[in-house]
Amino acid sequence: MTGDLVKQISHGVYVIGVSDGCHQNAFTAAWVMQVSFEPLLLAISINPEHYSYQLLQVGGVCSVNVLGQDQYAIAKHFGQSGKDKMAGFKWQKDITGAPILSESLAYFDCQVSHYADAGDHKIAVCKVVAAAKLNEGQPLLYRQTGNMDGR
Ligand SMILES: Cc1cc2nc3c(=O)[nH]c(=O)nc-3n(C[C@H](O)[C@H](O)[C@H](O)COP(=O)(O)O)c2cc1C
Numbered sequence: 619m620t621g622d623l624v625k626q627i628s629h630g631v632y633v634i635g636v637s638d639g640c641h642q643n644a645f646t647a648a649w650v651m652q653v654s655f656e657p658l659l660l661a662i663s664i665n666p667e668h669y670s671y672q673l674l675q676v677g678g679v680c681s682v683n684v685l686g687q688d689q690y691a692i693a694k695h696f697g698q699s700g701k702d703k704m705a706g707f708k709w710q711k712d713i714t715g716a717p718i719l720s721e722s723l724a725y726f727d728c729q730v731s732h733y734a735d736a737g738d739h740k741i742a743v744c745k746v747v748a749a750a751k752l753n754e755g756q757p758l759l760y761r762q763t764g765n766m767d768g769r
Pocket residue numbers: 631643644645646647648649650663664665668669670671693694696697698699700760763766767
């Protein structure tokens with residue numbers, strides 16, 4: 619009932635790269651926002667049932683990669699679980715070692731500061747330790763993904 623209404627709240631669409639030091643993964647997230655200027659903090663709401671959450675908890679690092687208007691297919695790809703999801707994409711690293719999607723518009727390399735409970739999700743509050751613009755383009759918006767997330 620509220621599905622259409624909550625999509626009136628604007629979000630971008632991001633690929634979140636995670637690593638536990640040995641394994642890497644990436645997933646699509648829309649529930650990402652800046653929550654502090656100094657230090658620069660981002661909050662990411664993540665379902666604790668995701669495989670990516672295990673890696674995030676162990677490794678304590680992630681990257682937030684901004685998807686562009688023409689990257690709908692990438693949002694869909696990383697919005698599904700699966701083995702070897704990362705294959706076929708170019709990745710790079712900055713300070714934390716979290717995988718960064720080279721074709722994203724921009725990235726934020728982050729260390730997890732702390733978690734907060736939020737119903738069926740956990741909020742990871744993350745400190746940005748490095749960031750850069752990678753490609754030109756306009757950000758993809760969550761509402762433009764329709765019911766890609768099944769909601
Ligand atoms: C457009 C879109 C937005 C999404 N936003 C979130 C989000 O903000 N938080 C979240 O935990 N999952 C979100 N998901 C769901 C995950 O991307 C999806 O469950 C994914 O399979 C998790 O990957 P993993 O199981 O490999 O960790 C979103 C999916 C889509 C398609």
